[in-house]
Amino acid sequence: MTVVAIVAGVMLTAAAVLTSYRILAGPSTLDRVVGIDSLMAIAASGLAVWAAYSQDTTLLPAIIALALVGFLGSAAVSRFRVRDDQ
Amino acid sequence: MTLWQWLSAALILFGATLALTAAIAIVRFPDTLTRMHAATKPQVVGLILVLAGAAIELYGHGNVWALVLVGLFTLLTAPVVAHLIGRTAYREQRHRDGLLTVNELGNEID
Numbered sequence: 053m054t055v056v057a058i059v060a061g062v063m064l065t066a067a068a069v070l071t072s073y074r075i076l077a078g079p080s081t082l083d084r085v086v087g088i089d090s091l092m093a094i095a096a097s098g099l100a101v102w103a104a105y106s107q108d109t110t111l112l113p114a115i116i117a118l119a120l121v122g123f124l125g126s127a128a129v130s131r132f133r134v135r136d137d138q
Numbered sequence: 139m140t141l142w143q144w145l146s147a148a149l150i151l152f153g154a155t156l157a158l159t160a161a162i163a164i165v166r167f168p169d170t171l172t173r174m175h176a177a178t179k180p181q182v183v184g185l186i187l188v189l190a191g192a193a194i195e196l197y198g199h200g201n202v203w204a205l206v207l208v209g210l211f212t213l214l215t216a217p218v219v220a221h222l223i224g225r226t227a228y229r230e231q232r233h234r235d236g237l238l239t240v241n242e243l244g245n246e247i248d
Binding site: 056057059060064068071083085086089090093103105107109115116119127130131 | 182219
């Protein structure tokens with residue numbers, strides 16, 4: 053299980069780095085919302101992989117909170133943000 | 139390793155692979171609507187696979203139902219965020235000309 057956790061962790065880290073590029077580069081705020089939403093899913097996946105590897109169930113409330121807050125944040129920004137300057 | 143551990147390992151690795159492919163697509167796709175597509179579909183399936191693998195690995199602990207809850211919640215909320223982003227992107231004309239073969243909303247929008 054250690055090898056699986058390491059391989060999955062490396063893949064998720066690479067995914068997070070790539071997504072961070074999109075968050076930085078944009079060009080529009082909607083692209084950044086897409087990147088943030090993706091990053092939240094990657095973070096939840098990372099927490100789940102760590103919980104599976106360490107057999108520690110105290111991480112589960114953190115995964116729930118991450119899913120809830122991630123959704124609220126993405127929906128709120130998409131709905132209420134100011135239009136981009138062209 | 140037991141059969142369950144092999145299944146859990148396969149699910150987690152496949153889920154992480156889907157997350158990585160989604161991230162590659164977010165970087166490489168040309169516009170907001172296509173990036174939204176990549177961020178929503180493979181990303182959510184990947185997360186659910188990882189949660190399923192973690193649930194198998196943690197089976198026997200009392201509160202594994204939380205992972206099922208996260209999976210269901212993700213299934214319900216990801217399309218909502220995708221719809222909000224897609225709607226806003228369309229209304230601000232952030233799609234390529236000629237991308238929509240039949241644009242049924244084109245004349246209705248005020």
